[in-house]
Amino acid sequence: MFRDVDCLLRPKVIAIVGASDSSRGGWAQEIYDNLKFCDFPAKLYLVNPKRDELWGRPVYPNFAAIPERVDLALTIVPSVAIPDTLAEAAAHGLKCALIYAAQFGEGGDAAGEARAQALRSLRDKHGLRISGPNCMGSLALREKLLLYPAKRVRTLRPGSVGVVFQSGGTFQFWLQQASFRGLDFSYAVSSGNELDLDLADYISFLVDDEHTKIIACMVEGIRRPQAFMAAAEKALRAGKPIILVKLGRSERGKAAAASHTGAIAGDDAVFEAVCRKYGIVRSPSLDDMMETCLAFTQGRLPKGPRIAMACYSGGAKGLILDYASDEGAQMAPLTAETKAKLPAMIDPGLAPENPLDVGPTVGVQAPKFAEICKVVCADPTVDLITVQGLMPMNPEDPFNPAPLRSLLESTDKPVIAFGRIAQNASETSRKFQNETGVPFIHGLPETVRALQSLVNYAAALKRGVAALPAPRNGGAPTGPAEFSALLAANGLTPPRSEMARTADEAAAKATSIGFPVAVKIVSPQASHKTEVGGVALHLTGAEAVRAAASDMAARLAKHDPKAVVEGFLVQEMVDGLELLVGVREDPQYGPVMIAGLGGVTVEVLRDVAIRLLPIDEDTARDMLRSLRGAALLDSFRGRPARDTESVVKAMVGLSRVFIDHRDALSDIEINPMIVLAKGQGLRAVDIRTVARAAGQERNA
Numbered sequence: 001m002f003r004d005v006d007c008l009l010r011p012k013v014i015a016i017v018g019a020s021d022s023s024r025g026g027w028a029q030e031i032y033d034n035l036k037f038c039d040f041p042a043k044l045y046l047v048n049p050k051r052d053e054l055w056g057r058p059v060y061p062n063f064a065a066i067p068e069r070v071d072l073a074l075t076i077v078p079s080v081a082i083p084d085t086l087a088e089a090a091a092h093g094l095k096c097a098l099i100y101a102a103q104f105g106e107g108g109d110a111a112g113e114a115r116a117q118a119l120r121s122l123r124d125k126h127g128l129r130i131s132g133p134n135c136m137g138s139l140a141l142r143e144k145l146l147l148y149p150a151k152r153v154r155t156l157r158p159g160s161v162g163v164v165f166q167s168g169g170t171f172q173f174w175l176q177q178a179s180f181r182g183l184d185f186s187y188a189v190s191s192g193n194e195l196d197l198d199l200a201d202y203i204s205f206l207v208d209d210e211h212t213k214i215i216a217c218m219v220e221g222i223r224r225p226q227a228f229m230a231a232a233e234k235a236l237r238a239g240k241p242i243i244l245v246k247l248g249r250s251e252r253g254k255a256a257a258a259s260h261t262g263a264i265a266g267d268d269a270v271f272e273a274v275c276r277k278y279g280i281v282r283s284p285s286l287d288d289m290m291e292t293c294l295a296f297t298q299g300r301l302p303k304g305p306r307i308a309m310a311c312y313s314g315g316a317k318g319l320i321l322d323y324a325s326d327e328g329a330q331m332a333p334l335t336a337e338t339k340a341k342l343p344a345m346i347d348p349g350l351a352p353e354n355p356l357d358v359g360p361t362v363g364v365q366a367p368k369f370a371e372i373c374k375v376v377c378a379d380p381t382v383d384l385i386t387v388q389g390l391m392p393m394n395p396e397d398p399f400n401p402a403p404l405r406s407l408l409e410s411t412d413k414p415v416i417a418f419g420r421i422a423q424n425a426s427e428t429s430r431k432f433q434n435e436t437g438v439p440f441i442h443g444l445p446e447t448v449r450a451l452q453s454l455v456n457y458a459a460a461l462k463r464g465v466a467a468l469p470a471p472r473n474g475g476a477p478t479g480p481a482e483f484s485a486l487l488a489a490n491g492l493t494p495p496r497s498e499m500a501r502t503a504d505e506a507a508a509k510a511t512s513i514g515f516p517v518a519v520k521i522v523s524p525q526a527s528h529k530t531e532v533g534g535v536a537l538h539l540t541g542a543e544a545v546r547a548a549a550s551d552m553a554a555r556l557a558k559h560d561p562k563a564v565v566e567g568f569l570v571q572e573m574v575d576g577l578e579l580l581v582g583v584r585e586d587p588q589y590g591p592v593m594i595a596g597l598g599g600v601t602v603e604v605l606r607d608v609a610i611r612l613l614p615i616d617e618d619t620a621r622d623m624l625r626s627l628r629g630a631a632l633l634d635s636f637r638g639r640p641a642r643d644t645e646s647v648v649k650a651m652v653g654l655s656r657v658f659i660d661h662r663d664a665l666s667d668i669e670i671n672p673m674i675v676l677a678k679g680q681g682l683r684a685v686d687i688r689t690v691a692r693a694a695g696q697e698r699n700a
Contacts, residue, residue, distance in 0.1 A: 001227050003197055005205040007096035008131050009140045009187050011042055011071035015063070015094075017085060018077035019046035019054055027100065027149035028076045031137070037154055038144035045070065062088055069093040074147060079103040079133070083118035090126040098147065099132035099192075106134055106193050116195055123196050135192025136168035139175075141185050142211060148172060148190075159184020160213035161293055162206035164199055166191050166220045170286065174218070178290045180425040181442075182433050183297070186212040200227035203242065207235045214296050216289055217244040222271070225588040226699060232278035233465050241457050243281040243292050246271065270586045273610045279460025281453045287422075288446055294439040295450035300414040301458040302383035306332035307451050309355035310373045311388035312363020316420050316444060317355045323448040329455070331355065338379040345372045354382075363388070370403035374410045382413065384454060386447055389417035391429035391440050399428070401435035408437045414454055418447040466614050468590065472660045483689070490653025491646065492670060492684040497571040503549035506568040507542040515540045516573040520686070521552045525563035527688060532559045538573055545570070574683045577632055577642050578672035581651055583613065583658040585666045585692075590699035593655060595620075597629050598672040615655035620648040633675070642675040646682045666692045 014035075019028045032055060035044060044057075045066050051059040060066050063073075073094055075082055079101040086097050105113035122128045131138065137148040141158040156175060161183050165171040168190040175188055186209055189202050199219065206212045215235060222228045235242050246268075275282045283289035307329055309320050324331055334354050342352035345368070347359025356376060362368050369387075377385045387407070392399050408415045415438050422442040433440050441447040484494055496513050499522070500506035510517045521534035529535045533555040536548035549568045556563045580598035585591055593615050596608030609623035624630060624644060633642045650673065658668055667690035674683045692698070 001200075001230055002204040003129060003201045005129075005197060005201055007071050007129055008098065008138060008197065009145070009189070009205065010143060011096070011145070013043045013045070013068060013071045014145075015045040015047050015060075015066065015070045015073045015089075017047045017073050017075045017089075019048050019059060020051070021054060028074075030149040030151065031074060031076075031147055033151065034146035034148070034154065037151075038146060041144040042071075043068075047073075063092040063094060064088065066092070069095075071095045073097045074137075075099050075101070077101070079112070079115060082133075083115050083122070086119065086122055086128065090122050090128045094126075094128060096129040096131065098135070098137060099130060099195075100135060100137065100149070101132075102134040104133045104193060104195065119195055128196075130196035131189070132192035133195060134168070136171050136190040138190065139185065139188040141187070152176060155179065156188075157184040158186065158211075160186060160211060160297065162186045162202075162209065162212040162215045163188035163217070164191055164202045164206075164215070165189070165218040166194070166199070167218050168192060170218060174286055174290070178216075178293070180430075181290055181294060182425070182430050182439070183290065183293055194223050198223045198227075200224050200231040203228075203231040203235060207231070207238050207240055213240060213299065214293055215240060215242045216293050217242065218286070218289075219244050219246040220248055222588065225274075226590075229274060229278060229589065232274070232280055236279045236460060236465060239461060241279065241281055241296055243283060243289055243296070243453070245283050245286055245289050267588070269610050270589050270592055270612075273592055273612050274589050276460075277612045278465060279457050281457060283449075287443075288449060291441045291443065291446040292450045292453050295414075295416055295441060295454055296457075298414060298416070298437065298439055300384075300412065301461070302414055302455055303458070304383040305330045305455045305459070306381055306383045307455070308332045308334070308376050308379070308382040308385040309387070310358060310369070310376055310385065311355065312358050312360050312369070313388065313420065314357050316388060317357045319420075319444045320355050320448060323445045326445075327448050327452045329448055329452045332379065332382040334376070334379050334381055338375060341375055342372070345375070366400060366403040370407045373407050377407065377411050377413060377415070384414040384416070384451060385411075386416045386418050386441075386451055388420075389438075389440060390419060391423065391425070391432050393424060393426050393429055395428050397428065399432060401432055404436040404438050414451075416441055416447065416451060418442075418444065420444055463618075466616065468612075468614060469659055471662045473663075484687070486657060487653070487684060487687065490657050491650040492653060492673075492687075493681055494687070495571045495574050495674075495683040495685055497569055499567050500549075500570055501567045503546045503553070503568070506549045506570050507546040509570040510539065510545040511542050513570060513572055517545065518571045518573050518685075519545055519548050519552070520569045520571070521549075521556060522566045522569055523556060523563050524566075525560045526556055529686075532556050571685065574674045574676070574685060576674040576676045576682070578674055579647065580608070580669070580671040581647075581654060581673050582667070582669035582671070583654055584668075584690075585662065585698055588699070591658060591662060593623075593651065595623050595651060596627060597632070613655050613659060615651055617648050617652055620651040623651070624648070640677040643678050643681055644675075647673070647675055650682060650684070662692075662698050664692055666690050666698075 016028050046059045048059050049061040073089055075097055103112045105116040146153050156179050171190040206215050332354050339352040347361050350357050350359050358372055373387050417438045417440045419442050441450050498509035500509045516538045519536045520529055526532050526534045534552050539545050553565050578598035581595045583593050591613040594608050594610050607628045609626045633644050635641045669688050670684045672685050674685055
């Protein structure tokens with residue numbers, strides 16, 4: 001599943017193809033100078049059929065002339081020349097090619113796509129690994145292989161953060177700024193168009209690397225979703241967090257959806273569910289990713305979700321509370337014992353509460369402030385703490401890392417410092433941060449997100465990844481009655497109902513069930529019944545049922561003269577909270593569940609939660625709690641609490657049914673699922689399924 005990346009990032013023999021000192025050969029010169037600066041950490045050959053000597057070194061006309069097998073070719077030649085150049089190189093044992101040039105089909109041009117196909121053929125025939133095309137190279141900091149065409153990468157230092165960017169232009173600038181802030185790197189790859197080696201391969205390599213502890217990615221698209229998820233699971237099991245920025249939120253999955261479930265579970269929403277399952281930390285911006293990476297460099301994770309904050313600014317305290325609310329962060333309550341100790345330590349008149357404002361007088365006295373923070377941090381309700389601080393900028397600024405270092409050494413909990421807004425960074429500030437051992441996060445919203453990322457990642461590690469079982473049934477139940485019975489056995493209790501072929505028969509069936517009833521038209525042309533007037537509710541007599549059935553048949557015929565009315569479903573009328581619960585096969589990431597407020601409001605409010613299958617009871621409860629309308633499941637304006645546990649069991653049951661029948665079904669939706677009062681269960685009122693199309697594959 002994962003391709004070998006060693007030949008790109010740990011090569012022993014390198015060739016620069018297109019080596020030149022002309023103005024067009026600027027990149028070759030820059031890379032050569034970087035290798036020279038690092039004292040040529042790998043054996044180097046220069047290739048150019050138009051030169052005999054360059055930079056005091058022999059130049060070879062082709063790979064046949066090179067006296068040994070080359071691990072990595074840096075191809076700095078026009079795109080039109082690359083397929084033939086690499087064909088000759090692959091025939092003489094080249095293992096990997098790093099292609100900087102573009103024009104390999106990314107613009108949709110036929111000539112570029114033909115070049116890309118030629119490279120795929122070389123890959124398949126010779127096992128040639130390819131990085132790029134359309135990329136800016138790679139960096140292996142410990143190996144001193146700076147294969148990026150700029151001198152400024154020489155300032156980067158070896159460390160624990162592995163980086164993969166699909167954007168070459170942003171790549172180096174993020175590395176440079178992150179280095180100023182205190183991040184150091186193991187490997188960094190500009191992966192480009194990923195014609196061969198891709199994000200999953202690089203992540204797998206970084207997980208295996210003993211020096212890499214954190215993985216940072218800028219992602220434009222996932223080319224092999226199943227391999228990406230396997231790499232993410234591998235990273236989670238190894239305890240190496242993936243922190244990423246993803247762009248390109250797509251609507252394409254919604255346009256072709258056959259149900260509410262498909263319409264709402266668009267590409268980006270499902271990717272968010274992937275991140276949740278595999279503990280991937282998703283950052284909203286490149287700046288935020290930098291700050292979050294810093295928070296993880298300390299190597300400590302909280303044992304629970306409760307955050308403490310100590311500051312010397314009332315404004316910072318108020319903003320932290322606002323941002324904590326936005327992120328769903330949980331603030332530690334502090335014990336009575338802790339609260340009793342604090343008044344004598346902080347400025348008079350301030351409340352001994354969390355977040356804690358110690359006041360400006362005490363706040364500027366670093367040793368006293370550190371002792372207060374130790375008291376707060378030692379509180380058993382606290383799982384991690386953030387404290388206000390200011391890094392020195394200039395060598396003559398006050399520089400005393402001891403107080404903050406003593407706080408860190410007093411606990412095994414994460415300790416993060418923060419500044420209210422971003423500030424410049426310097427070697428002095430880097431040195432101070434390193435000597436304290438405490439990451440300094442710039443910005444209050446970034447601080448809260450970084451802390452909550454630590455909490456969420458720790459929870460993901462504890463939770464682990466539930467494997468997706470293989471289907472246990474080769475096909476769907478043979479008829480509606482059998483399928484309804486299967487759902488009922490898995491917690492999805494249907495209302496009492498009868499099928500009727502005619503309006504008169506519907507009236508008779510309704511009398512047998514008992515009033516009030518609901519009547520729904522059954523027709524292949526009425527998948528969304530409300531849109532064609534195919535639902536009538538709260539019918540209290542036989543004549544009302546007869547008239548409703550006749551009217552909806554007439555409306556459907558007017559809407560679609562070729563529509564076939566198969567009959568009418570007569571159901572007991574059930575009142576309660578309407579939810580939607582559905583499962584479907586996502587074409588990229590496999591089976592997912594969506595749950596939210598139901599009925600027709602789901603498309604308007606989009607108050608839904610999405611998770612990858614399988615779903616267990618804890619996940620089902622988490623999905624329900626995450627809804628903005630979750631309070632509707634509790635007692636509300638005189639209405640009793642809903643039977644939430646029956647919903648949890650139904651969600652788990654639906655997950656199990658869909659997994660067992662994935663070979664036959666691509667979509668099951670219950671909308672509405674009506675939840676009755678606590679202890680009274682639920683009714684799966686409207687169930688619709690979508691059969692898997694002939695030849696349609698399911699994700700493993």
